[in-house]
Every structure is written in structure tokens, then in C-alpha cells.
């Protein structure tokens with residue numbers, strides 16, 4: 233258990249506007265900064281500073297909680313919730329009419345999301361989540377026995393488990409590429425290149441690389457286009473796990489280079505209703521892909537075969553573009569991205585200072601809107617302890633955070649979205665040291 237024995241219990245350590253207070257009321261920001269010696273916001277270009285405590289009203293989030301972990305489950309703007317509810321009412325009013333025309337509506341919605349992701353609609357299928365996107369590729373593209381799946385040790389836990397199950401079914405090996413936390417882009421590329429070329433036992437064309445675009449436990453932005461180039465030179469195929477990329481990156485598919493397959497969640501940074509993700513396959517590889525659920529679209533070519541999912545509430549797919557459209561209209565995605573990135577940097581500096589942690593080694597190749605702060609030694613050294621500590625922090629501070637554990641070290645992973653403000657992180661910085 234990672235929680236230290238001198239843990240603060242109850243809410244003794246609360247700031248005056250502790251858990252339960254509505255964060256939109258009053259702003260004690262300047263006072264707090266002065267009292268706690270916290271850094272002033274960067275004096276750089278503030279033109280993209282969209283911080284406004286009232287932004288959170290655009291989301292349905294509980295304002296008594298500090299939501300500092302957008303990266304795990306996203307958050308949906310009220311505008312998209314309303315559209316989705318209207319669609320659900322339409323579905324319930326006449327299920328027969330609804331389900332008979334659903335695949336056509338899904339195809340149109342696919343076009344809208346393809347435009348958001350800057351890919352042709354003919355290359356993109358909807359899937360419920362990134363897990364399903366990965367499972368679809370693992371189920372569909374059969375590597376010959378004796379082949380292998382290459383993953384990095386920054387990969388998402390359940391994706392690695394899925395790869396192991398798929399490998400066991402198909403007689404493949406799974407190999408894990410170690411990428412040091414402080415590896416720069418060149419070192420990341422070299423780590424994959426060594427694994428790709430160092431193995432004479434695998435026949436050409438029998439390797440599938442699964443590489444994360446933005447890593448979950450370590451919040452790194454990997455140079456996936458370079459990894460794809462190396463993999464293709466070695467005759468391997470690549471699935472890019474872009475779970476965090478839509479919304480955080482302006483052009484995630486361009487960043488993924490010539491990846492054979494790419495999957496990304498719309499329900500994280502793009503704020504779509506949950507259960508909405510994209511699976512992109514270009515060229516002939518799309519022909520290999522079949523949805524996890526066999527349904528009436530089975531005879532259709534990719535991606536129309538994915539527009540049929542049996543009888544399922546797909547209103548999340550139909551309202552996904554209402555979420556992305558709302559953010560564009562209200563904030564503008566380019567400004568939103570610049571804002572989130574700047575705020576994430578401020579958040580990281582604020583918490584590192586509060587926890588007296590050195591950021592050396594974690595500020596290399598970081599994700600724009602999600603940042604790591606190392607935890608004091610001995611905390612969250614393995615995932616179960618990390619989960620326990622995360623719950624403890626939520627209870628004691630009223631802040632939802634992500635505590636990750638990687639390579640025997642614990643980290644606080646901070647997210648910054650449009651509904652966050654510098655004060656959110658200052659609030660956590662004030663309470664966190666006392667509850668570790």
C-alpha cells in the first residue's frame with residue numbers, strides 16, 4: 233500500500249473552499265499564489281489563454297469536484313448531451329423507423345468525424361472505443377504462426393493483455409520493447425528499430441507493431457511516423473494506438489505517417505459521448521477488417537461493414553460531431569489546443585514545486601495536454617498501490633487525478649482541458665503534500 237501512515241484523514245487539511253465548495257465562486261488565486269510561493273502563470277503569449285472558471289458550465293461536470301483527469305474518461309459538453317438525448321427520444325418514439333435508417337445516418341456521421349480527423353470518410357470506421365479498435369485489428373489481420381507482436385513497455389495494460397491473448401490463439405510471440413522514460417524521439421525510434429531488425433527468427437511480413445501515439449502511464453508523445461517508417465523497412469505492419477490523439481493533436485493521422493491501422497478515441501480529448509472511437513485503415517488493409525460484431529453489413533466493403541452493429545444504441549456516434557462542432561464554435565480547436573498545452577505545463581510546474589520533485593527526465597517528448605509529475609520515492613511503485621493512492625487523493629482533496637505506476641515509479645498524471653483553470657492545480661498543490 234502506497235499511502236503513508238501519516239496520511240491526513242477527514243477534511244482537516246481542506247483549503248477554505250475545500251471539497252464541496254463551488255469553484256466558480258470567488259477567486260482567491262493571487263492570495264494562494266503568494267502564500268504558497270507558487271509560480272505565476274507564464275508571462276508568454278496569453279492570446280490563447282481561455283481560462284475562465286465559467287467554462288465548466290459548458291460541461292455537465294459536478295462543480296464541487298476538481299476534474300484533473302480528463303485523459304481517462306473524457307467529459308461531454310452539455311450541447312452534445314442535449315443532441316444525444318433528442319436522438320434517443322427519436323429512437324424510442326419509433327424504433328422501427330430508427331433502426332432501418334440507422335446505417336445511412338452512421339455513414340453520414342462518419343463523414344463528419346473523418347473531416348474532423350482530416351481523413352477520407354472511406355478510410356474510417358466507427359468502433360465503440362480504442363480497445364475495440366485494437367481488438368478488431370488483432371482479430372482481423374491474421375499473422376502467420378511464428379509471427380510476433382511488438383509492443384512498447386509504455387503501452388496500455390489491457391491492450392497488451394489483448395495482444396497476448398490474440399498471440400496465444402494464433403501461435404504468435406509477443407515482445408516488449410523497453411523505451412527509457414527520458415528517451416528522446418531518436419532513442420524511441422532506435423529502440424523499435426533494434427527490436428525490428430534484431431530478430432532473424434521471424435519471417436518477413438509476420439510482425440505487427442502496436443505503438444502508442446500518446447502513452448497512458450507516461451504521457452509521452454511518441455514519434456510514431458518514424459517508427460512506422462522503420463517497421464515498413466523491416467516488412468512489418470503497424471497499428472498506432474492513438475487513444476488520446478483526437479482533439480489533443482490537430483492532425484493525428486498525419487502525425488501517424490503511413491501507419492497501416494490507427495485507432496483513436498473521440499470520447500477523450502474530443503469530448504464526444506462515450507462509446508465513440510475511430511478505426512482508420514488506408515488502402516488494401518481496410519479490406520481485412522471486419523467488425524467484432526457480425527451483422528447485416530458483413531457483405532459490404534470497409535468501412536460500410538462497420539455501420540451495422542446489430543441492435544445497439546449508437547446515438548453516441550451520431551452526436552460525436554456535435555461535441556467537436558461545439559468546441560470549434562465556442563472556443564476554436566486551435567486555440568483550445570494551445571490553451572490546454574500551456575495550462576498543462578503550468579499544472580506540471582505547480583505540482584512539481586509543491587511536491588519538491590525534479591522534472592528532469594520527464595519533460596522529454598511530452599504529450600501536449602497531459603503531463604507527469606514524479607511522486608516522492610516509494611509511492612505508487614506498482615499499479616495496485618497507484619489505484620489505491622488515486623482513490624485516497626480523491627477522498628481527501630476532492631480532486632480527481634490519475635496516479636500511474638511505470639517501471640517501479642509512481643507519477644501524478646495531470647490533464648488540462650478547457651474546463652480547467654490554473655486555480656485547479658494550485659488547489660491540488662496546496663492539499664496534496666499533506667495527504668501523501
Ligand SMILES: Cc1ncc(COP(=O)(O)O)c(C=O)c1O
Nearest residue numbers: 361362363364388448473475497
Ligand atoms: C493508450 C490507450 N490505449 C487504449 C485505451 C483504451 O481506451 P478505451 O477504454 O476507450 O477502450 C486507453 C485508455 O485510456 C489508452 O490510454
